[in-house]
Each structure stands twice: as structure tokens, then as C-alpha cells.
Amino acid sequence: MNITGLVEHIGAKKSMLCVGLDTVAEKLPKGFEKNTAGMLAFNKEIVEATKDLAVSYKINTAFYEALGLEGWDLLEKTRAILPEDSFKIADAKRGDIGNTSSMYAKAFFERMDFDGLTVAPYMGSDSIQPFLDYTDKVTIVLGLTSNQGSVDFQTNPIYQPQLYKTVLQSISTWGTTEQLMFVIGATKAEMLSEIRGIIPRHFLLVPGVGAQGGSADDVCRHGATSNGGLLINSSRGILYASSGSDFAEVARSQAQKIASATADFL
Amino acid sequence: MNITGLVEHIGAKKSMLCVGLDTVAEKLPKGFEKNTAGMLAFNKEIVEATKDLAVSYKINTAFYEALGLEGWDLLEKTRAILPEDSFKIADAKRGDIGNTSSMYAKAFFERMDFDGLTVAPYMGSDSIQPFLDYTDKVTIVLGLTSNQGSVDFQTNPIYQPQLYKTVLQSISTWGTTEQLMFVIGATKAEMLSEIRGIIPRHFLLVPGVGAQGGSADDVCRHGATSNGGLLINSSRGILYASSGSDFAEVARSQAQKIASATADFL
Numbered sequence: 001m002n003i004t005g006l007v008e009h010i011g012a013k014k015s016m017l018c019v020g021l022d023t024v025a026e027k028l029p030k031g032f033e034k035n036t037a038g039m040l041a042f043n044k045e046i047v048e049a050t051k052d053l054a055v056s057y058k059i060n061t062a063f064y065e066a067l068g069l070e071g072w073d074l075l076e077k078t079r080a081i082l083p084e085d086s087f088k089i090a091d092a093k094r095g096d097i098g099n100t101s102s103m104y105a106k107a108f109f110e111r112m113d114f115d116g117l118t119v120a121p122y123m124g125s126d127s128i129q130p131f132l133d134y135t136d137k138v139t140i141v142l143g144l145t146s147n148q149g150s151v152d153f154q155t156n157p158i159y160q161p162q163l164y165k166t167v168l169q170s171i172s173t174w175g176t177t178e179q180l181m182f183v184i185g186a187t188k189a190e191m192l193s194e195i196r197g198i199i200p201r202h203f204l205l206v207p208g209v210g211a212q213g214g215s216a217d218d219v220c221r222h223g224a225t226s227n228g229g230l231l232i233n234s235s236r237g238i239l240y241a242s243s244g245s246d247f248a249e250v251a252r253s254q255a256q257k258i259a260s261a262t263a264d265f266l
Numbered sequence: 267m268n269i270t271g272l273v274e275h276i277g278a279k280k281s282m283l284c285v286g287l288d289t290v291a292e293k294l295p296k297g298f299e300k301n302t303a304g305m306l307a308f309n310k311e312i313v314e315a316t317k318d319l320a321v322s323y324k325i326n327t328a329f330y331e332a333l334g335l336e337g338w339d340l341l342e343k344t345r346a347i348l349p350e351d352s353f354k355i356a357d358a359k360r361g362d363i364g365n366t367s368s369m370y371a372k373a374f375f376e377r378m379d380f381d382g383l384t385v386a387p388y389m390g391s392d393s394i395q396p397f398l399d400y401t402d403k404v405t406i407v408l409g410l411t412s413n414q415g416s417v418d419f420q421t422n423p424i425y426q427p428q429l430y431k432t433v434l435q436s437i438s439t440w441g442t443t444e445q446l447m448f449v450i451g452a453t454k455a456e457m458l459s460e461i462r463g464i465i466p467r468h469f470l471l472v473p474g475v476g477a478q479g480g481s482a483d484d485v486c487r488h489g490a491t492s493n494g495g496l497l498i499n500s501s502r503g504i505l506y507a508s509s510g511s512d513f514a515e516v517a518r519s520q521a522q523k524i525a526s527a528t529a530d531f532l
Contacts, residue, residue, distance in 0.1 A: 068378070096326075097411065120388055122387060158432070
């Protein structure tokens with residue numbers, strides 16, 4: 001799925017929800033084996049419970065890599081169960097010199113056929129170009145992140161304009177709005193109006209709703225565009241909303257809340 | 267192996283050479299199968315040919331991830347053939363919010379038992395802390411990289427002090443010299459004297475010697491400290507020095523050149 005498909009999909013479903021599969025064996029509800037088989041079964045149930053509400057799924061690769069070879073197998077298997085009519089993101093935050101970034105692009109865009117991949121900006125243009133070379137895929141660059149450490153460099157006041165603004169400004173010129181998205185943390189919703197001044201039309205992937213404290217409503221109020229322009233991600237807030245046998249229903253109801261909050265802006 | 271072990275090892279071998287295993291099936295010398303079995307056999311021969319000259323090996327994870335599950339298997343198997351008395355680096359350039367960085371730390375420091383891991387700085391302190399929590403491991407943070415895109419943010423003149431200097435200055439206070447190293451590209455050797463003014467005692471991992479044009483001698487002249495203080499990496503310049511049946515000898519002779527250049531500063 002490319003950006004055009006995503007926009008259609010958002011319009012049809014009246015939702016900008018992205019469900020993050022940050023799955024951890026120890027947190028699985030009762031009844032699931034605490035291993036990769038249990039994690040895959042859980043991921044399947046979460047996808048089933050949310051697929052009419054979510055327009056996108058995001059797999060956080062770290063949670064899979066932590067389990068070694070078996071985890072990488074689970075990553076590929078989880079990719080395979082994502083609905084074909086969803087925008088499929090690998091949240092891997094990769095980035096390296098050109099010939100190495102090409103290898104990461106091959107891994108996530110070719111071999112696993114993700115639609116989007118998160119990428120770190122520090123190494124600059126030639127570290128990002130190999131991802132942009134896949135013109136039918138979406139490179140999702142870190143802009144302003146939701147964690148406290150974003151003050152260390154991204155918003156450090158010694159730099160004017162702040163670093164994240166230079167990152168957004170520069171990188172937005174390196175590819176079209178069909179090829180580029182930016183990660184903007186939901187905990188910084190009030191900063192979205194200013195961000196829209198720099199990148200008025202790019203899609204934003206917005207993590208940090210729910211467990212990290214951001215609100216979908218605030219994010220939409222400050223960041224939505226005429227075609228939606230947002231993917232609002234919730235991971236823990238949906239996956240682990242209940243540890244009981246009603247986990248799928250409760251996950252669905254959390255997903256519904258976010259989807260509904262975004263519908264008001266579509 | 268920790269920094270103390272590395273320093274002893276550098277003194278004993280009179281070398282600061284790190285061999286980078288950026289292995290690609292298509293580039294394997296004649297006689298090797300062009301698959302992961304061939305890549306493992308090649309990696310073994312390169313390690314055998316260089317292990318008395320190199321104090322460290324660095325696995326570039328992208329080259330393995332690009333091959334999917336089989337590639338991750340090769341990554342674990344290549345890790346297993348690295349000499350116990352070498353400093354074993356995963357060059358993965360990871361970094362994310364705290365609970366996700368913890369997962370990456372688990373993957374590389376626990377499960378695969380690497381001694382060092384490269385990490386991206388953009389997300390700030392709480393994205394790096396989970397790596398530093400492994401006090402017997404070494405977190406190797408990107409400082410000034412060897413690629414052209416380093417001008418976009420790291421050395422962009424709109425920021426004074428330049429961003430990479432703020433990164434080095436700030437992050438050097440987050441952990442001891444036993445816990446932290448920095449990546450400084452060899453193509454910027456002339457900038458090492460100034461960098462030593464900011465981080466006089468930290469070990470530097472220096473890629474970009476050989477194929478990328480940096481010189482080991484220049485790097486040592488500007489960056490060596492009393493205990494060495496450098497790991498000078500060469501990947502393509504050693505691995506693919508010859509595509510004939512003499513590949514191991516020629517790789518060894520390239521390794522010898524770099525090791526000898528560094529010996530003069532020990």
C-alpha cells in the first residue's frame with residue numbers, strides 16, 4: 001500500500017488508527033503460551049479484533065530481535081498476518097552509510113515487503129537516499145520524538161532553529177509527500193501547529209498515544225490535514241488493556257476510542 | 267571483553283585493528299557458494315587469516331538482516347566464530363525510546379553476547395541509558411560519521427558549536443570511559459585533534475579506512491592516546507582485497523598494513 005492507497009483507506013474507514021505490535025511474552029493474557037507461538041497467536045487475535053478499525057499496523061522490531069532467531073521468524077510471520085489492505089510499518093529506526101542503508105532497505109522493503117520503515121536522521125542525506133530509492137515505499141524519518149531525551153538534541157535551546165525543525169525542513173525537500181513521513185511524538189501535540197508550518201502536507205506517524213500520555217484528539221486538532229495526514233499509533237494501550245480472557249474485546253474498545261477520536265477530523 | 271581487556275589486548279598484539287565483516291554473497295571469492303553457508307565459510311577464513319592481527323571484529327548487521335531469517339541465523343553463527351579474545355562489536359546503529367532500547371540491548375548484549383553495540387544519538391539520554399545499564403558492555407555512540415551526509419546535521423555550520431560536538435560533549439558525561447565509545451569517521455582524521463579536546467580519553471571506533479579513503483596513519487597521528495584509544499576498522503578493504511584463491515593471504519596482508527600503521531603509536 002502506498003500513500004494514495006492509505007488516503008483512500010483512511011477515508012473509507014474513517015480512521016487514522018495505527019496499532020503497534022510491541023508484543024512481549026510475559027505480558028500475554030492468560031491462556032497464551034509464554035513463547036513465540038503464543039505471541040503469534042496473540043498478534044493474530046489483536047489483528048482480528050482491530051482490523052476494521054485500524055488503517056495501519058506497526059511492528060516494533062526490537063521486541064522481536066530480543067528473542068533471537070526465533071524472534072526474527074516471529075517478525076516475518078507477524079508481517080505475513082497483517083491485513084493486505086493496511087499500511088504495514090516496520091518500526092526499526094535504521095540508518096547507516098549508503099551501502100549499508102541499501103541493505104536495510106532490502107531487508108524491510110524487498111524481503112519483508114513492508115510499506116513503510118522508520119529511519120534515523122543523524123547521518124544525513126546519503127544515509128536516507130537508499131530508502132527513498134524505493135519510490136513506491138514510504139521512508140518515515142524521526143522528527144520530534146515522544147521521549148524525555150528529545151530535549152537533549154532535538155529541542156535543545158542552544159540551537160535556533162531547534163534541531164528537529166532543521167531536520168524536518170531539510171529532509172522534507174529530499175523526497176515527495178508520497179515518499180516521506182515523519183515521526184512526531186503525541187506527547188508534543190501542542191507543537192504540531194508549528195510543525196505544520198514547516199511540513200504542511202506530509203503524513204505524520206504519531207506514537208505515544210495512550211501509555212505514553214498523548215491524546216488522539218489533541219493530536220488531530222493540531223495536526224490533521226484535509227486528507228487526514230496522520231497515523232496515530234497506540235501499542236501498549238491496546239495490546240495490554242486487559243490481561244483477562246476479554247483482552248480482545250477490551251483491545252477493540254480501546255482501538256475504537258482512538259479511531260472515533262480521529263473520525264471527527266475526517 | 268571489556269575496555270580493560272581491550273587495552274591489554276591492544277598492548278599485547280601491538281594493534282588497534284578492527285576487521286569489519288560486511289559480507290556479501292555476490293562478492294565472495296571463487297570457490298565459495300553464493301549463499302549463507304558460503305558466507306559463513308568465508309567469514310571463518312577471514313577470521314582465521316586475521317585473528318593474530320586484529321583486536322576486534324565488527325559485524326555489520328544490515329548485511330545479515332538483508333537475507334531474512336537465514337541471515338539472522340548467519341549473524342548468530344558468525345558471532346559464535348569470533349575469537350573469544352577479541353572485542354566483538356555489533357554495528358547495528360540502534361536507538362529508540364527506553365523500553366524499546368532495552369529490547370535491543372537484550373538482543374545484542376544478552377542473547378548474542380556482543381561486547382559493544384553502535385547506537386544512534388538523536389533520541390537523547392533515555393534512549394541510550396538502557397544500553398549503559400549493562401555496565402560490563404560498551405555503548406558505541408555515533409559522533410562524526412564518515413559519509414558525505416554528515417554535513418547535513420552533524421557539521422552543519424548553522425549550528426555553533428556544531429551538532430556532533432554537542433553530541434560528544436553531552437553524551438561523554440552520561441557514562442564512564444569504560445562504558446562509552448564514539449564512532450568518528452576516518453575520512454575526517456584532521457578533525458580528530460579537536461575531537462580529542464572534547465573527549466580526551468574515550469575510545470573511538472573509526473570506520474572508513476580503506477574503501478572509504480581514510481588512512482590509519484593519519485587517524486593515529488591525530489587520535490591515539492596513551493592506551494591506544496582507537497579501534498580502526500576496515501571492512502571491504504580487507505574482505506575483498508582479492509577475489510582469487512589467494513583472498514585470505516591478501517586479506518591478511520591488508521590487515522597487516524593497518525595493524526603495522528597503528529603499532530607505531532603504541
